[in-house]
Structures are given as structure tokens and as C-alpha cells.
Amino acid sequence: DIQMTQSPSSLSASVGDRVTITCRASQGVANYLAWFQQRPGKAPKSLIYAASSLQSGVPSRFSGSGSGTDFTLTISSLQPEDFATYYCQQYHNFPHTFGPGTKVDIK
Amino acid sequence: EVQLVESGGGLVKPGGSLRLSCTASGFSFRSYAMNWVRQAPGKGLEWVSFIFSSGAYIHYADSVKGRFTISRDNAENTLNLQMDNLRAEDTAVYYCARVIGVGAIDSWGQGTLVTVSS
Numbered sequence: 001d002i003q004m005t006q007s008p009s010s011l012s013a014s015v016g017d018r019v020t021i022t023c024r025a026s027q028g029v030a031n032y033l034a035w036f037q038q039r040p041g042k043a044p045k046s047l048i049y050a051a052s053s054l055q056s057g058v059p060s061r062f063s064g065s066g067s068g069t070d071f072t073l074t075i076s077s078l079q080p081e082d083f084a085t086y087y088c089q090q091y092h093n094f095p096h097t098f099g100p101g102t103k104v105d106i107k
Numbered sequence: 108e109v110q111l112v113e114s115g116g117g118l119v120k121p122g123g124s125l126r127l128s129c130t131a132s133g134f135s136f137r138s139y140a141m142n143w144v145r146q147a148p149g150k151g152l153e154w155v156s157f158i159f160s161s162g163a164y165i166h167y168a169d170s171v172k173g174r175f176t177i178s179r180d181n182a183e184n185t186l187n188l189q190m191d192n193l194r195a196e197d198t199a200v201y202y203c204a205r206v207i208g209v210g211a212i213d214s215w216g217q218g219t220l221v222t223v224s225s
Contacts (some may be wrong), residue, residue, distance in 0.1 A: 003167075027134065032209065032211075034211045034212060036152070036212070038152075042203060043215045043216065043217050043218050044152065044202070044215050045145075045215070046211075046212055046213045046214065049207070049208070049211035049212075049213065050208070050211065055213055056213075057197060068186065084179070087151065087152050089152070089154070089212070091210030091211055092207065092210075094166040095154055095166070095168050095169070096142070096154040096210060097154065098151060098152040098153065098154060099151075100151050101151045101152075
């Protein structure tokens with residue numbers, strides 16, 4: 001199975017900050033990588049697929065990059081509604097494993 | 108608008124069974140693969156199972172293989188998850204999720220809680 005890791009596991013940031021989250025796969029997944037946002041008590045929301053393609057309706061302050069084993073999710077200017085937990089997922093091989101999550105909270 | 112509504116969750120004893128359903132609307136259900144994903148209390152997301160649009164291809168996580176069965180009824184726009192021989196570690200919120208392209212999730216249901224406890 002492909003193992004996914006994320007760093008950091010949590011971070012504190014202020015509104016307006018630029019935030020970067022890293023996701024690493026234990027083996028190459030090409031660009032078959034997605035990012036999700038989950039607010040407390042809510043269902044996950046899809047943000048990015050194919051490593052860098054924005055899902056419909058997702059604000060342009062979110063961006064993704066990377067290929068192979070190393071990926072990043074960047075929020076260019078953190079907004080109050082962005083305080084949440086973020087997960088990456090590879091869908092190159094079954095099982096489609098998720099990373100452990102990165103919690104973004106208010107500094 | 109894509110809508111996915113899960114149902115069937117509840118409290119069940121270890122070794123028991125439960126059948127979850129996900130009713131889809133707002134899109135051509137028969138054209139999309141689907142996933143089940145779960146989240147144990149206070150934990151991260153765990154992919155559970157995948158079914159191709161026609162039902163021809165199915166995959167399971169090792170943790171549920173042999174105990175869970177995914178199926179779909181394209182005429183009724185319904186995705187199902189039959190869960191047998193349930194264990195305490197199956198306690199989680201179960202989400203159904205629509206798959207686009209080769210495997211990316213683009214839409215999620217609101218989830219249904221399954222609690223396995225004596």
C-alpha cells in the first residue's frame with residue numbers, strides 16, 4: 001500500500017497569512033493526488049484533484065502543486081473560513097489512502 | 108446540484124450487521140464510480156470501498172475485505188454498503204462520495220454514524 005504523510009500535523013496562522021501544507025507519498029503517484037478540507041462536525045469538501053486542478057467553486061486562493069511523491073497545498077491569503085483540517089489522498093493505486101491530516105487553527 | 112444522502116446508520120452489537128444506503132440526485136448516477144469513506148471519532152479519513160459506474164469493478168480496504176459488500180442500483184440511483192460481522196473498530200461516520208475521472212472525489216454526502224458497541 002502507498003503510505004501518505006503530511007507536514008506539519010498542525011499549524012497556527014493569522015488571517016491574511018500564506019499557508020503551505022506538504023504531502024508526501026511513499027512511492028510515486030504521478031499527479032493522482034487530491035486535497036480536501038474538513039471543518040469541525042462537517043463532511044469533507046473537495047478542493048483540488050490531479051494535484052493542481054481546482055474543483056468547481058473553490059476560491060482561487062487555494063492552489064496545489066507537485067508530482068510523483070511530493071505535493072503542496074497553498075492558501076495564498078488565509079480567510080476565517082479556512083480554519084479547518086486538510087487531507088491529501090492518492091488515487092493512483094488501491095487502496096486510495098489518505099494522509100493523516102493537517103489542522104490549521106487561529107494564532 | 109449534486110446531492111448524496113446517506114441513511115441506515117445506528118447502534119449495532121459486535122458481530123452484527125447493518126446496511127447503509129446512499130441516495131443520489133442531481134446527476135446521472137449510472138455514469139459515475141462511487142466510494143465509501145469513513146471517519147472514526149476524532150480520527151482521520153479512511154477509504155473503505157470503490158465501485159465502478161457499471162458495478163463491474165470493486166475494491167475494498169483490507170480492514171473490511173470479506174466483511175463488507177458494496178453494491179449499487181443504477182435504476183434506483185442508490186449506492187449500498189452491506190456491513191457484516193461488525194467490530195468496535197468499525198465505529199465511524201460513513202460517507203458516500205462521487206468519483207470523477209480516474210478516481211478523484213468531487214462530492215460528498217453528509218455522512219451517517221455507525222456505532223458498534225455492546
